[in-house]
Each structure stands twice: as structure tokens, then as C-alpha cells.
Amino acid sequence: MSERVTDRSGWVALAGTYRHFPALAGNSSTDWLVIGGGFTGLAAARRLAELHPNDRIMLIDRKRLGQGASGRNSGFAVAREMPGPAEIRHQKDRAVYLANAAIHQAAGAEVKRLVSELGIDCDYDSGGYIFAVRERAKFQALEERARMINDLGGEARVLDHEALKARLGIGFYNHGLWLGGGNALLQPAKFAKGLIDTLPPQIECFENTEALRIESAAGGGVVVHLPDGQVKARRVIVGLNAFMPRLGLKRDRVFPISLTASLTRPLTEEEENAIRKAAPWGGLCPVEGGATVRLTADRRILMRNTAEYEPDGISEAMLAKRKAWHEMGLRHRFPFLGKDAIEFTWSGHMAASRNWTFVFEQVSPGLYAAGCYNGAGVARGTLLGRLMAEHASGERSPLVETALGLDKPSWVPTGSLFTWIAKVRLAHELHQARSEH
Numbered sequence: 001m002s003e004r005v006t007d008r009s010g011w012v013a014l015a016g017t018y019r020h021f022p023a024l025a026g027n028s029s030t031d032w033l034v035i036g037g038g039f040t041g042l043a044a045a046r047r048l049a050e051l052h053p054n055d056r057i058m059l060i061d062r063k064r065l066g067q068g069a070s071g072r073n074s075g076f077a078v079a080r081e082m083p084g085p086a087e088i089r090h091q092k093d094r095a096v097y098l099a100n101a102a103i104h105q106a107a108g109a110e111v112k113r114l115v116s117e118l119g120i121d122c123d124y125d126s127g128g129y130i131f132a133v134r135e136r137a138k139f140q141a142l143e144e145r146a147r148m149i150n151d152l153g154g155e156a157r158v159l160d161h162e163a164l165k166a167r168l169g170i171g172f173y174n175h176g177l178w179l180g181g182g183n184a185l186l187q188p189a190k191f192a193k194g195l196i197d198t199l200p201p202q203i204e205c206f207e208n209t210e211a212l213r214i215e216s217a218a219g220g221g222v223v224v225h226l227p228d229g230q231v232k233a234r235r236v237i238v239g240l241n242a243f244m245p246r247l248g249l250k251r252d253r254v255f256p257i258s259l260t261a262s263l264t265r266p267l268t269e270e271e272e273n274a275i276r277k278a279a280p281w282g283g284l285c286p287v288e289g290g291a292t293v294r295l296t297a298d299r300r301i302l303m304r305n306t307a308e309y310e311p312d313g314i315s316e317a318m319l320a321k322r323k324a325w326h327e328m329g330l331r332h333r334f335p336f337l338g339k340d341a342i343e344f345t346w347s348g349h350m351a352a353s354r355n356w357t358f359v360f361e362q363v364s365p366g367l368y369a370a371g372c373y374n375g376a377g378v379a380r381g382t383l384l385g386r387l388m389a390e391h392a393s394g395e396r397s398p399l400v401e402t403a404l405g406l407d408k409p410s411w412v413p414t415g416s417l418f419t420w421i422a423k424v425r426l427a428h429e430l431h432q433a434r435s436e437h
């Protein structure tokens, strides 16, 4: 992945002023070093401070805290995944779904707890969100999915064209499934900024401080090399998500996917009338390659309809093309929006694994990693960062045990073979889902 992503997230731009932290230079030693200042790293550092009030805790990020994927995502805080047809029909897949459900629900609850306890103003909306399509064939087993969720104590409701139109204010979608039960929407950069603003003072934060290499230290502990010095830590927690492979971690398990999104200016009074002043909503597509759309609390529209394997990042020229795709998606849904409604366009990296599972493990003595949430890291990262701090501290709990016991990401080839497979696969998914762009 190159450094070509220079675009700025609309969420970040609208979140207000961020605290600045210095870069770290020279040689230091610490009890704990957390690498990566996204949801995972922020949660890990916070929990370490609670568990070890007298320890030295350092947190570094190669750019700005909270402004990587954590400040660039679509803001769906997932507490209940929608089961797929296999999870409905096959006992083995259902067992995996159920095993993961405990983590998902705890993750959704953790976001809610932090927002409330820390008083974070991030437009948190616990009203759930909607999976919706135009083409019925793109939503397999719609009713069975709703039934399974409700049977498991969740909240789901099938919506037809009229119900969708009444709720969303647009007639684009024909079949939908509302999913509540802890699922929430938020302004992700405001959430991340709130977590940064409330970090305990014990945590020493450093920005523009890139970890270049991690190695075991002679005599115990871990040494992390920086551009201008090194840190020797008793223990290191890595919250690098899509950047893990770059530091040589999980290279044959985790891969980055580039997503791009746009946010419009606020709707005009006329446009508000056109959608009958619908309350804020979030819409996802049940098939890979479909679009994510939101009507935000501040009355803008978020559009994301690309997912690509571009390990070198998205250049400015590529971003301009993706923006045109977003404009197309907006035209399909909100034909009354004039040209030039988009105010921000940006890209970001999510991490994925072949079998849709996350990384949560001790990698080597003193080195721990959590990440790769397959596009659902707002809640999962927030929980698993905390759980990783507990695990690395030797704390045991049912949730830590559950996280350790789940399937690990499966093997993927590396190099040009993988590049070819991933590009073809993702391009195919985008093509298959074109009616849903």
C-alpha cells in the first residue's frame, strides 16, 4: 500500500478540531506500546490504563489518531450480523454464526456504553439499519433470514416497496429487511475523536510516528523501530488492521480492500421535501459489491459503491472516477439532487480475510494483534481492542475466551497470483451487483 491516499474524509472534516500530538523520536522504553490509533488501538490503550494505572503506556500512529479507516468508514456499528443462506440451512455454518454472535452483541453494547459513559456526541442512533435491494433475486432467503434473527432474540422486519419508500423517502428499493437489536449508526470520526479526547492522561500519544519493524528484544520484550529511534516495550499490542501485512504480520491471512465514499452537502429545503423529511437512515446491500447509503443526522447523503483490491492505494485520478460512480448511485436514488452535490470524496482501507474471521491472538512473546474485521470494525475493533488489552494482561473472561476460540483467518496466497484473483473477484462482484449501485 502506498502513501497515495491524500484525500480527506468528510466525517473527519466535519468532526471539529482534533487534538495534536507530537511525533516520537529517539530511544525510549515503556511497559506497553500500542501501535495504531484507530478504534482497536484506542480501546486497547484505554483498557490498559484502567488495568495498570502505574505503568507507562505509549500509543503511536503513523498519521493522525482516529483518522485512518476509523474516521473514514460508513458508521454502521454492527451488533447483529444478518445470517446468510448457508447459516440458515447448514448446521455447521449456523454454529459458527452463533459462536460469533456473542462477540457481535458485546461489541455493539461496548460502543453504546462508551458513547454514554464518556458523553461522546457522535449522532449515535440505536434505531438499526436496513438491508435493501431493487432486484428480488439479489436478496436470497429474505423471510428466512428475518425469522432466524427473530428466533434468536434479535429484531428484524421485512419491508416491501411501499414500506421502504415511506421510511427512506425514496422509491429506489423494492425489498428490504430492517435489523435492530443493538445495531446502530454513528458519525465515525466524531466517535473516534470523542475516544481520543477522553483518553486517560496516563496514555502518552504520538502521531506521525510510523512503526517500521517489530522484533523480539534480546532478554525479553519487543523492540519497535521508528524512522527516528526505537521503543523497547515489555509488551506491544498491534491495532493495524489492513496495515498488518506491511509490518510482516498475517501476510498470508489478511489483505486490504480499498473503499471509496462521498458525502454530499446538506440537503436543501426542496430536497428535504422530495424525501418527505425522512428521519436519518442507513442502507446496506445484502450482496457483495452493492452500495452503502446513508441519510445522515446532519442531513447529508453518504454514498459508497466501490470495493477494490488496490494495494497501492487510490490515486487522485482514480478517486475522481470513483466520485463519478458515487454521482451515478446518487442519481439513481435521489434524481432531484443537482450536479455537484458531493462535497467530500475519500478512500480508506478495510481489512479482510478469506473466511470472514478476525485476528485476535498473541503473535510471538510479548506481541499481540487484533484486527481484520471484514468491514465491521467500528464495534468489533472497539470491543476487541479492549479484550486484547485484557488478554495481554493475563486477564481471563468468557468474552476473551470466546474471542480466542473462534476460527482464525484462513490462508491466502501472496504475490501476483493473489493480486490477480482478488482483482477479478472484486470486479466480478461489482458487476454482479450493478443493479444495486
Ligand SMILES: Cc1cc2nc3c(=O)[nH]c(=O)nc-3n(C[C@H](O)[C@H](O)[C@H](O)COP(=O)(O)OP(=O)(O)OC[C@H]3O[C@@H](n4cnc5c(N)ncnc54)[C@H](O)[C@@H]3O)c2cc1C
Binding pocket: 035, 036, 037, 038, 039, 040, 041, 060, 061, 062, 063, 064, 065, 066, 067, 068, 069, 070, 071, 072, 073, 074, 075, 076, 077, 078, 209, 210, 211, 212, 239, 240, 241, 242, 243, 247, 259, 260, 261, 304, 347, 348, 349, 350, 351, 370, 371, 372, 373, 374, 375, 376, 377, 378, 379, 380, 381
Ligand atoms: C470506506 C469504509 C467504510 C467502512 N464502513 C464500515 C462500517 O460502516 N461499519 C464498520 O463497522 N466498519 C466499516 N469499515 C471498516 C472499519 O473502518 C474498520 O474495521 C475499523 O476502522 C478498524 O479499526 P482499527 O483500529 O482496527 O484500524 P484502523 O482504523 O485502520 O486504524 C489503524 C491505524 O494504524 C495506523 N497505522 C498504520 N500503519 C502504521 C504503522 N506502521 N505504524 C503506526 N501506525 C500505523 C493507521 O494510520 C491507522 O490510524 C469501513 C472501512 C472503510 C475504509
